[in-house]
Amino acid sequence: MKLISSTKAILRVAFFTSLFLSCNSNAAPPDAVAGKAKAQTCFTCHGENGIGIAPEIPNLAAQPALSITYQLIQFRGQQRKGGAMEALAMPLSDQDMRDIAAYYAFLPPPPAKSGNAEKIAKGQQISSAQYCNSCHGAQLQGQKHIARLAGQSSEYIVTQLKNIRSGSRVDMDGTMGSAARGLSDEDIEAIAAYAASLN
Ligand code: HEC
Ligand code: HEC
Incomplete structure (x- = not known):
């Protein structure tokens, strides 16, 4: 008797769990x-x-x-x-x-990299003049669907900015495409050095 009632209890829990999961199959919290x-x-x-x-x-x-x-x-x-x-x-x-x-x-951010101080200063100036931080965050730490640039590999940033500028990397809503269009190769190098220098 005892065995049967506990089996029933388990089945009931299993039923409600599966009901809960099926109602929320697309909304399980990230794990x-x-x-x-x-x-x-x-x-x-x-x-x-x-x-x-x-x-x-x-x-x-x-x-x-x-x-x-x-x-x-x-x-x-x-x-x-x-x-x-x-x-x-x-x-x-x-x-x-x-x-x-x-x-x-949830991992700790990548360490800041040192680099050419003049280049980094120029990158910071371009970043604020072009409002890169209005979307990527004050310290380019990223937010919501917008990538973190702080501590990112400078080589990677250079490649992506050139691809976005040329249109070979299509961005989701076009805002990043217009932000990259006005940048020269030199600007891109400076921004990448600045971003890599942040933590
Ligand atoms: C209006 C908001 C906005 C502004 C301003 C903006 N970005 Fe972005 N940026 C985005 C979004 C959104 C993405 C993701 C694009 C995608 O892949 O769909 C992105 C992606 C990027 C990437 C690729 C990152 C990666 O990890 O692949 C780089 C690099 C970047 N932005 C640099 C810049 C720089 C430098 C500036 C200033 C010149 C700038 N962004 C200004 C919104 C913005
Ligand atoms: C063989 C090496 C390799 C493996 C394995 C790999 N990646 Fe990548 N990943 C890359 C490279 C290279 C890029 C840059 C692509 C480009 O140039 O646009 C990238 C880009 C990305 C990006 C874009 C980052 C950004 O800032 O825009 C994400 C996210 C990503 N990978 C996630 C993953 C995940 C999740 C896995 C495992 C399922 C994975 N990668 C496995 C090499 C790899």
């Missing part, structure tokens, strides 16, 4: 622990600590979760291409992306 397990294949390039293993591989540590998720969606949909990321994003579900994004977003 950073599950994200770490799902991110094992990413570690070879982006590191377990979210620091890219080579200059052309972006740091993901402390990137806003929404920014990571949106970029993964764009890779999966082939709107953005590069670094074999289209193929790597292909098998990921929306929930996988949210979980992986939660994992990387």
